[in-house]
Amino acid sequence: MVGADYNDKNYDYTKYWEGRDYENASEVIALKKLLPKNFNKDRSIIDVGGGFGRLLSVFKDSFGDISIFDYSVKLLEAATKNAKNLGLSINTINGDIYNISNLVDKKYDYVSMIRVSHHLEDLNKAFEEINKILKEDGIFILEVANKVHFKSIVVNLLKFNFKYLKKDSISVTSKDVAFLNHHPKYVEDILKDSGFVVEDKLSVSNFRLAVFKKLIPFNLLLRLEDSLQKMLSFIYFGPSIFYRIKKVNEVE
Numbered sequence: 439m440v441g442a443d444y445n446d447k448n449y450d451y452t453k454y455w456e457g458r459d460y461e462n463a464s465e466v467i468a469l470k471k472l473l474p475k476n477f478n479k480d481r482s483i484i485d486v487g488g489g490f491g492r493l494l495s496v497f498k499d500s501f502g503d504i505s506i507f508d509y510s511v512k513l514l515e516a517a518t519k520n521a522k523n524l525g526l527s528i529n530t531i532n533g534d535i536y537n538i539s540n541l542v543d544k545k546y547d548y549v550s551m552i553r554v555s556h557h558l559e560d561l562n563k564a565f566e567e568i569n570k571i572l573k574e575d576g577i578f579i580l581e582v583a584n585k586v587h588f589k590s591i592v593v594n595l596l597k598f599n600f601k602y603l604k605k606d607s608i609s610v611t612s613k614d615v616a617f618l619n620h621h622p623k624y625v626e627d628i629l630k631d632s633g634f635v636v637e638d639k640l641s642v643s644n645f646r647l648a649v650f651k652k653l654i655p656f657n658l659l660l661r662l663e664d665s666l667q668k669m670l671s672f673i674y675f676g677p678s679i680f681y682r683i684k685k686v687n688e689v690e
């Protein structure tokens with residue numbers, strides 16, 4: 439595993455979201471497009487690496503049966519509290535995604551995994567585990583930190599770093615977190631090998647640059663984001679790619 443220790447008492451992941459209202463709202467907009475529009479009390483979802491339950495307020499509109507899986511006990515406790523504040527009762531399950539099929543006792547209609555793949559070096563293994571916990575025709579909602587987003591391409595081409603366009607993952611380290619940006623085509627190849635087919639994809643947080651946030655009023659920025667997420671996905675423009683993926687084959 440690579441990344442921050444979300445269990446560390448000195449690392450508060452909730453603080454990461456301070457000042458990131460635009461990114462949070464952009465993800466909510468994308469998720470609403472990818473999730474079922476109606477509520478069904480029997481429909482189930484497990485949010486893998488769901489952390490403190492940031493996206494529970496979106497899931498509650500579509501699912502009557504919500505679980506959060508995470509290796510951080512500290513964040514699972516926060517998720518239970520957040521759920522309570524929303525009037526929800528959720529299941530929390532503690533463990534490592536690479537072993538998830540041995541830790542859950544049923545199959546789900548939906549699995550989501552948002553902002554987690556950048557911590558995973560072995561996407562093959564992770565996707566196979568997710569395949570095993572999905573029902574037949576189940577849906578996997580995946581977010582990937584996009585290696586080839588527009589700004590990174592421009593920066594690297596200006597440095598004549600043509601190797602950057604290769605279909606592999608790269609390690610990026612920020613102030614307190616080390617993580618991997620994946621090439622979306624590489625991710626799509628692994629999904630195919632793991633029994634999945636991509637049904638839809640969206641480019642998300644397309645205007646996260648400080649200059650856009652400063653110059654464009656928040657509501658207008660979100661309207662632009664909303665209207666361009668689909669179109670910009672064809673060129674993998676944004677820093678995050680959201681996928682709606684269907685399970686078509688069972689993996690061994």
Ligand SMILES: C[S@@+](CC[C@H](N)C(=O)[O-])C[C@H]1O[C@@H](n2cnc3c(N)ncnc32)[C@H](O)[C@@H]1O
Nearest residue numbers: 444487488489492508509510534535552553557
């Ligand atoms: C950046 S946070 C994202 C949390 C949440 N999905 C969100 O978008 O707010 C990454 C989460 O993945 C969890 N995580 C990372 N690697 C994991 C693993 N191998 N197994 C289970 N959870 C993991 C961390 O504990 C953390 O809660």
